[in-house]
Amino acid sequence: MQTLRSPTPREALTALSEALEADALVTIYGQCRVAYEGRASSELGTGDRLVVLKPDGAALVHTDEGRTPVNWQPPGSDHAASVRDDALRVRSTRASPDERLDVTFDEVYQLTAMQPTDESDRSLVGSEADLREAVLAEPTLVADWFEPTATERETSAGPVDVFGRDGAGRPVVVELKRRRVGPDAVGQLRRYVDAVEREGGVDREDAVEREGGAGPAPLPVRGVLVAPSVTNRAAALLDEHGFDHAALDPGVVADRRS
Amino acid sequence: MQTLRSPTPREALTALSEALEADALVTIYGQCRVAYEGRASSELGTGDRLVVLKPDGAALVHTDEGRTPVNWQPPGSDHAASVRDDALRVRSTRASPDERLDVTFDEVYQLTAMQPTDESDRSLVGSEADLREAVLAEPTLVADWFEPTATERETSAGPVDVFGRDGAGRPVVVELKRRRVGPDAVGQLRRYVDAVEREGGVDREDAVEREGGAGPAPLPVRGVLVAPSVTNRAAALLDEHGFDHAALDPGVVADRRS
DNA sequence: TGCTGGATCTCGCCA
DNA sequence: TGGCGAGGTCCAGCA
Incomplete structure (x- = not known):
């Protein structure tokens, strides 16, 4: 030095x-x-x-x-x-x-x-990825009817955080946020739900099975926003689109899992 | 020191x-x-x-x-x-x-x-605010039919960057972005357009004038995204919603105005 | 203080 | 390299 x-x-x-x-x-x-x-x-x-x-x-x-x-x-x-x-x-x-x-x-x-030497990597807990792990390990944290089938599922609007079905077989799009969210997150969820709806909401295997049959009967797609809390404007948008909100805090989830 | x-x-x-x-x-x-x-x-x-x-x-x-x-x-x-x-x-x-x-x-x-002493303020050129100034000074940069009437106009979805009318008197919502945009910006524009549409798309004075008459006949609201360029996904979303895109680069605009 | 959206955002991932 | 979204984002402005 x-x-x-x-x-x-x-x-x-x-x-x-x-x-x-x-x-x-x-x-x-x-x-x-x-x-x-x-x-x-x-x-x-x-x-x-x-x-x-x-x-x-x-x-x-x-x-x-x-x-x-x-x-x-x-x-x-x-x-x-x-x-x-x-x-x-x-x-x-x-x-x-x-x-x-x-x-x-x-x-x-x-x-x-x-001339600093620094071999050490930072470990961070409480990210959205941690939240996803918690949801996959315990899907009832999202809703008692939720059955996850895929993460990062591709759609024409981009990859969905967690994808799955409800008890009635309806497709479910889950958007994860590690903190309180505003209207932008609802817009994001909306784009994914729209995309899945347009594409019939079927997994790839289902699509192949159906190919010989009639045209796809578009299923209603459920949207769930997972976040510790939402702002008023975001809540209004969620309501407007018929989306659900699951109150999940990554910190609390981390504590419960440890 | x-x-x-x-x-x-x-x-x-x-x-x-x-x-x-x-x-x-x-x-x-x-x-x-x-x-x-x-x-x-x-x-x-x-x-x-x-x-x-x-x-x-x-x-x-x-x-x-x-x-x-x-x-x-x-x-x-x-x-x-x-x-x-x-x-x-x-x-x-x-x-x-x-x-x-x-x-x-x-x-x-x-x-x-x-013990640093620093009285100096930073001056920055090329922000979204500069883009707004340019658009207000020369509305034809957005479109030859665009007539701005307000900035930061309040809606239930939040303030609209620039608000105005087209030649036919239709309300116009303009969203400004200083750089190339993705799907999120279209979602933002969409929220504002929806809000104005729900609210009748009238300015406050108009609303007062009409109060005694028949119920508001909702006007179709135009949406314009002003940005240097858009991604493919964003372009598809713009098309889907019937929104316009005006290609405006804040740097180029700044040069032209100086 | 909370809400909302901009930023020379930065950063990582993936096509 | 560009597209896309997360981030302990930070930050200003406003209600």
Whole structure:
């Protein structure tokens, strides 16, 4: 690890160039201006910021506020350093989409180059995938009549989270959400239900069996939204479309299963 | 600004406590383990990471990869430092939702406390708001028959981006998107069109005028999706609902207007 | 505070 | 590479 305190632009350039070459993780704290041009374009006047350059090509410009960087460049970008008008300039570019981030330092207070080693993977519990596992292990969590037959079942509108039947053999589309949902989730469920309805709501094997017979008699398709809770607008939409809601919290489910 | 190189846990604690007290922006680079518990829960084993603590309560844990921190805490959280088992521990908590982030350092390589001053605001061009301005200034960009009458017009499904009439007096709902859109945007447009249709598609003044007359004869409502481009699935949905698509790129529009 | 939708969303998966 | 949807999304604006 190398750290420079208040380096001259030339000193900073030398250290930064070496660090980028060596695939180091670099932080630069200093007074700077920032310009971005690409998917949108932005300008940021003079101020003190923390700039992080990662060996995978990510670049972050952080002020003293907010979880989100005020400016950034995604991984895969190329970092380059130079001195212009006696000022250190860091430029990060990428193609597709074509975008460019320029950070010009009036003054560099500190520059650090690190070589972190990190073999560890993060394990996360409480995702939608965990919710799906819980539902498959205990389908009555959705409804006492629910019998799942497939996950990620393909439709013309995209894959359905969990697909199955009710006691009367009607197709059931289940959409899973790990948190309280708004109208968008109901719209999503609606698209899947519509698609299954259009396609006759039969599994592929059923379709083959029926092929020689009469045209498909479209079955009514049930839609169930599984989520801890829903907003008023979402509840109204669910009602409007005749969909069901199963109140399931991934955290509670995880506790019960453990 | 203060920087400690390879401090002992006690030295790090002292410096960190002072820095947090002084509302400093703090970076800690070291070998650590991370645990999160709240909306979900996660574990992260030993590795070298860069931790950023902001005076507004934001906390970021960055590895050498990715734009997104591997763990974090949003602004508004409370940071606290302590020494446990001869190791520096940083805990960031917040209520509502109740969540906690713990970072335990096996070793601190460097700790820096900064006092950044940043008065500058970022200006950004190319947002959906810019697209709206362009459409209002030149409605024929949407269609030669389009006459806007309101923005953010309220409906039971939420506010419509731009509302207006076509040449025949039919209500028009316009949904703006700054980039290529998928099925979700069509679903959104559909919800707004449905809502306006249900409500008669009249402006408030019209409704008052008509109140004494016969019941409202629901007008067919037109829907227009304004976006640079649409995916195949979205195009199919637009067609299915009889909605129009106007190809407008916010970047191109910005150039033309400048 | 909750609801709603935008974002240079990011990220992973899959065709 | 593009399409698609999840995310501890974050975030602003508004009721």
